[in-house]
Amino acid sequence: MRYDPQQRKENRAARVSMALVRMAQAVKKIGQMESDDTGLSPVQIQSLLFTAHTRGDVASVGSLADHLGTTHVTAVKIVNGLVIKGLIAKYAKPGDRRITLLQLTSQGEEAVAKLDRWGEALEEAVQSLPEEALASLETGLGAVLSALQRRGHLVVAEPCLGCIHFRPNTGQDETPHYCNLIRKYLTHEATLKQCPEHKPSFLAP
Numbered sequence: 001m002r003y004d005p006q007q008r009k010e011n012r013a014a015r016v017s018m019a020l021v022r023m024a025q026a027v028k029k030i031g032q033m034e035s036d037d038t039g040l041s042p043v044q045i046q047s048l049l050f051t052a053h054t055r056g057d058v059a060s061v062g063s064l065a066d067h068l069g070t071t072h073v074t075a076v077k078i079v080n081g082l083v084i085k086g087l088i089a090k091y092a093k094p095g096d097r098r099i100t101l102l103q104l105t106s107q108g109e110e111a112v113a114k115l116d117r118w119g120e121a122l123e124e125a126v127q128s129l130p131e132e133a134l135a136s137l138e139t140g141l142g143a144v145l146s147a148l149q150r151r152g153h154l155v156v157a158e159p160c161l162g163c164i165h166f167r168p169n170t171g172q173d174e175t176p177h178y179c180n181l182i183r184k185y186l187t188h189e190a191t192l193k194q195c196p197e198h199k200p201s202f203l204a205p
């Protein structure tokens, strides 16, 4: 039989895609299992963690929808459920009232503090892999995430470090860093929070 590199690549891509689908199913099942004890659904937990770790001025309903990979309408319903539970507060963004920002209530902060074991079952399973397999997986999955991000299928919020818009140590005193995108000086703490606008160098034009 004639060796066809293109066919071989396509077959491998199909096998990897199927493995990723199976992994997604397993991760969903683990998430459901871990959330059972909290009285919250996996998507509610993801929304609370998003609100806790995203910079306050960009923690909007729209960014949450991108983060969850869902529609704006669905994100609004999820948020409203958390508002009813007293875990999240909504408020209009100062200067642009069309944008709704999210903030944890004190009850929401307590709920997030109890989520420190969230994701542990998956981490345990991954930790059981040999070091070499883990290193290959890290490289391979990073490449998959980058490809999905390039095609607009995934929004990955990250802190400022590594973002093409980040100008560290160009400010003064309380706001030592600068963001060239929002044209604003930021506190060091703000730059450590996740930002949905983060643009890594591999996505630069």
Ligand code: SF4
Residues within 6 Å of the ligand: 158, 159, 160, 161, 163, 164, 165, 166, 167, 178, 179, 180, 181, 182, 191, 195, 196, 197, 198, 199
């Ligand atoms: S766009 Fe980049 S530099 Fe600006 S706040 Fe977001 S992550 Fe930080």
